[in-house]
Amino acid sequence: MRKPRVALTVGDPAGIGPEIVEKAIADARVRAVCEPVVFAPPPGGVRKGEVSAAAGKAAHDTIVRAVTAAKNREVDAIATAPVNKLAFAQAGLPWKGHTDLLAHLCGTSRVAMMFHAPELKVVLMTVHVPLREVPSLITPALVDQTIAITVEALPKFGIYQPRLAIAGLNPHAGEGGVLGDEDDRVLAPAVAAARKQGIDVKGPFPADTVFVRASKGEFDCVLACYHDQGLIPVKLLAFGHSVNVTIGLPIIRTSVDHGTAFDIAGKGIADPGSMIAAVTLAARMAAH
Numbered sequence: 001m002r003k004p005r006v007a008l009t010v011g012d013p014a015g016i017g018p019e020i021v022e023k024a025i026a027d028a029r030v031r032a033v034c035e036p037v038v039f040a041p042p043p044g045g046v047r048k049g050e051v052s053a054a055a056g057k058a059a060h061d062t063i064v065r066a067v068t069a070a071k072n073r074e075v076d077a078i079a080t081a082p083v084n085k086l087a088f089a090q091a092g093l094p095w096k097g098h099t100d101l102l103a104h105l106c107g108t109s110r111v112a113m114m115f116h117a118p119e120l121k122v123v124l125m126t127v128h129v130p131l132r133e134v135p136s137l138i139t140p141a142l143v144d145q146t147i148a149i150t151v152e153a154l155p156k157f158g159i160y161q162p163r164l165a166i167a168g169l170n171p172h173a174g175e176g177g178v179l180g181d182e183d184d185r186v187l188a189p190a191v192a193a194a195r196k197q198g199i200d201v202k203g204p205f206p207a208d209t210v211f212v213r214a215s216k217g218e219f220d221c222v223l224a225c226y227h228d229q230g231l232i233p234v235k236l237l238a239f240g241h242s243v244n245v246t247i248g249l250p251i252i253r254t255s256v257d258h259g260t261a262f263d264i265a266g267k268g269i270a271d272p273g274s275m276i277a278a279v280t281l282a283a284r285m286a287a288h
Helices: 017-025 028-033 053-071 085-090 098-105 131-137 140-157 182-196 207-215 227-238 273-287
Strands: 005-009 035-039 077-080 112-116 121-124 164-167 201-205 221-224 243-247 253-255
Touching (some): 005 017, 005 053, 005 273, 017 035, 017 273, 035 053, 053 077, 053 098, 077 273, 112 140, 112 227, 121 140, 121 227, 140 164, 140 182, 140 221, 140 243, 182 201, 201 207, 207 221, 207 227, 221 227
Parallel strands (some): 005 035, 005 077, 121 221, 164 201, 164 221
Antiparallel strands (some): 112 243, 243 253
16 A cells, blocks of 8 residues: 655744754654655745744745645645744734634634644644633533534544543632633533533543543543643643644644744754654554
């Protein structure tokens, strides 16, 4: 059988993306599982380590080309190096980053961000929004959708009967309403409804302990209410080899667990570990 073809996009060309992509395609672990195909903008036009509209536009256009190739089945998966949100904004682009851009390009809003590592798997219910807006965004419909997307996605990682946990929004999962009512009013009924459908999901649990329980094997995946709630434990346990996966898309897309690192761009010292993990996971998902 042929190896899957995995597109590697270099992300913001002023960051470390081009370097980690170059290192990843030379790595034996990558070559063993896939045929890497690099998508990069034409050279020149940007300065290493500097945010610019030109770099944001170049990153955007490269992603569009890679997604088109995936939709046309010219590649089997995409692994992306990081983009810069400010560069996107300076280029006049309305997207905050990869996730919403990929959803737009694929014509769907039914997506979620997963971080995948051997130590812990987390799916975010909200992503790049101000913290003050999170409570109003955690609706029964969003919780139901995120649970459903997660259940549909996990078999692609070999988890066929997933055990899910919901992290509480408030401290102590609201402590019976004393510390906030969203856990009892929104999260608990959503869990009960999912359980009636035969989904093995429990919670909401206090967020300060549920990730520990999952890392010890009690749950296959934790659904977090907001960005930092989910990413702090993942990056504490697995930074440098965890993988950002956009679940719910009609294509396979993985990415790194870090940013553009402008401070070290062009110095040749960037660690390609997460890029290598992203490519090899994409290849496994494509083969699966």
